[in-house]
Every structure is written in structure tokens, then in C-alpha cells.
Amino acid sequence: MLQCVGTPLPPCCRPVPPDDIWNSLKFAPWFIFAAGSTIWEAAVVGIPSVAVILEANHVLAAGWAASNGVPVVDLRVGESPEEHASTLSNAVTRARPLPELQPGAGVVVRELSALIGWSP
Numbered sequence: 001m002l003q004c005v006g007t008p009l010p011p012c013c014r015p016v017p018p019d020d021i022w023n024s025l026k027f028a029p030w031f032i033f034a035a036g037s038t039i040w041e042a043a044v045v046g047i048p049s050v051a052v053i054l055e056a057n058h059v060l061a062a063g064w065a066a067s068n069g070v071p072v073v074d075l076r077v078g079e080s081p082e083e084h085a086s087t088l089s090n091a092v093t094r095a096r097p098l099p100e101l102q103p104g105a106g107v108v109v110r111e112l113s114a115l116i117g118w119s120p
Helices: 021-025 038-045 056-067 081-092 105-116
Strands: 002-004 013-015 031-034 049-053 072-074
Touching: 021 038, 031 038, 031 081, 038 049, 038 056, 049 056, 049 081, 056 072, 072 081
Parallel strands: 002 013, 031 049, 049 072
Antiparallel strands: none
16 A cells, blocks of 8 residues: 555555654655655655656756656656556656755854844
């Protein structure tokens, strides 16, 4: 059974709590996601990944993923649902983690603090 975020979910999916997806998904064998901001979270978690392009704003992050060996599937192309399923099925066999990233909140706080002259 697939673990999925969002609604409505098809019968083959088990819902993942939307307020704590990584507690469940970090142990999944692979992760398919739209190449938006979730890409950075997936990189921090280190889960084998497949990025999909659903909109034009996903192209840049998907390019970064592809340049690091992560399969990318462009779902904007005119394939049938069956062809998309086959392409995704093939892509998960090649899923790999994104480059390891460290959360950047601390750096942001330090930089902003320096700009305003505040010491935490």
C-alpha cells in the first residue's frame, strides 16, 4: 500500500498525517514528489527520491535533482495515465537520495540578527 499526503486519496493509498509527514515517510523505500519546496525537505531527510514536474515552476529544482542523479519525470507531457504509471514505475527503480542538506534556519537567524544588531 502506498503512503500518500493530500486528499482525496485513491483506495490504494494510506494517508500520512499532513502535519508530520516526515515521521512516516522517512522510512519509505522511495518518495515521489512534485519538484517544488518539498525537494529541500526530501534532501534533508535523505530518502531515495523521484521528482516530478507538474508546473513550470518545478523545472529549476527538478534540474538540480537530475544533475544529482535523481530521476525526474515530466508529467506535463501528453502521455496517457498508463504511460505515466509505467514511467514512474521505472523511475522508482532508479530512485536515489538527493545531496545531503543541512537545515538553514540557524544561519538565517544569525544573518538577520547581524543585520538588525540583535544578539539572541
